[in-house]
Amino acid sequence: MNPELRGNLRLGLALSALSGILLTLAMPGFDVPLLGWIALTPLLVVLFIAPPSQIFLLTLPFGITFSIGVHNWYPQIFPPALGYFLILAVGFFYAAILQLGVRLTARLPGALKILALPIAWSAIEFLKYIAPVVEDWWFVLLASSQWRFPPALQVLGLTGFPGLSFLVMLVNVSIAFLIIKVLRIGRVADHAPSLRACLVSLFCVAVILGVKRQTGPDDLAQFDDVRLVRIQE
Numbered sequence: 001m002n003p004e005l006r007g008n009l010r011l012g013l014a015l016s017a018l019s020g021i022l023l024t025l026a027m028p029g030f031d032v033p034l035l036g037w038i039a040l041t042p043l044l045v046v047l048f049i050a051p052p053s054q055i056f057l058l059t060l061p062f063g064i065t066f067s068i069g070v071h072n073w074y075p076q077i078f079p080p081a082l083g084y085f086l087i088l089a090v091g092f093f094y095a096a097i098l099q100l101g102v103r104l105t106a107r108l109p110g111a112l113k114i115l116a117l118p119i120a121w122s123a124i125e126f127l128k129y130i131a132p133v134v135e136d137w138w139f140v141l142l143a144s145s146q147w148r149f150p151p152a153l154q155v156l157g158l159t160g161f162p163g164l165s166f167l168v169m170l171v172n173v174s175i176a177f178l179i180i181k182v183l184r185i186g187r188v189a190d191h192a193p194s195l196r197a198c199l200v201s202l203f204c205v206a207v208i209l210g211v212k213r214q215t216g217p218d219d220l221a222q223f224d225d226v227r228l229v230r231i232q233e
């Protein structure tokens with residue numbers, strides 16, 4: 001492999017792991033919710049400019065790091081070997097969602113690229129939640145990162161956790177495309193959504209979060225992962 005390409009791959013893998021660490025820090029137990037809005041940005045910049053053949057490989061450090069960070073209790077409730085296997089399996093699950101979302105992003109034109117990954121991620125989270133067999137399997141949701149951020153929790157009463165996951169991913173995607181566009185990183189910069197589209201997306205999320213609305217028990221009850229955290233606390 002060309003040394004320059006090898007160096008870029010190593011940097012991409014490191015940024016992927018960094019995103020996994022940052023998102024872990026946003027989750028219950030660490031409680032730095034604002035990191036959730038930017039945690040995936042380093043990884044997404046890498047994925048949006050990477051060759052298609054490298055995308056899944058580049059998602060793995062994120063998926064495994066994040067799964068270790070938030071599912072490290074699996075070996076305590078399952079036989080250790082099974083617990084560690086499940087941690088890796090869930091890491092591959094997160095990586096596969098990202099790969100799907102990035103592929104959809106590449107196929108959509110213009111500003112629609114911003115919506116591909118948020119829709120794919122939140123839709124798969126929702127399908128897993130309602131599926132008859134895996135509905136009770138506890139995977140950490142992207143929306144869980146906002147457990148300590150009341151303005152974001154207010155969204156739960158309107159959309160439930162899929163809507164909040166969608167917004168968190170939308171902000172990360174928009175910031176990633178802004179960075180690519182402003183710094184003109186890679187050839188994809190010419191085909192990335194416009195600066196206006198990215199800024200409009202960020203503005204819309206800011207308006208949604210800024211709407212004053214009383215958050216009550218009924219809102220939080222719609223979020224099973226939030227209830228689990230409250231019970232554990």
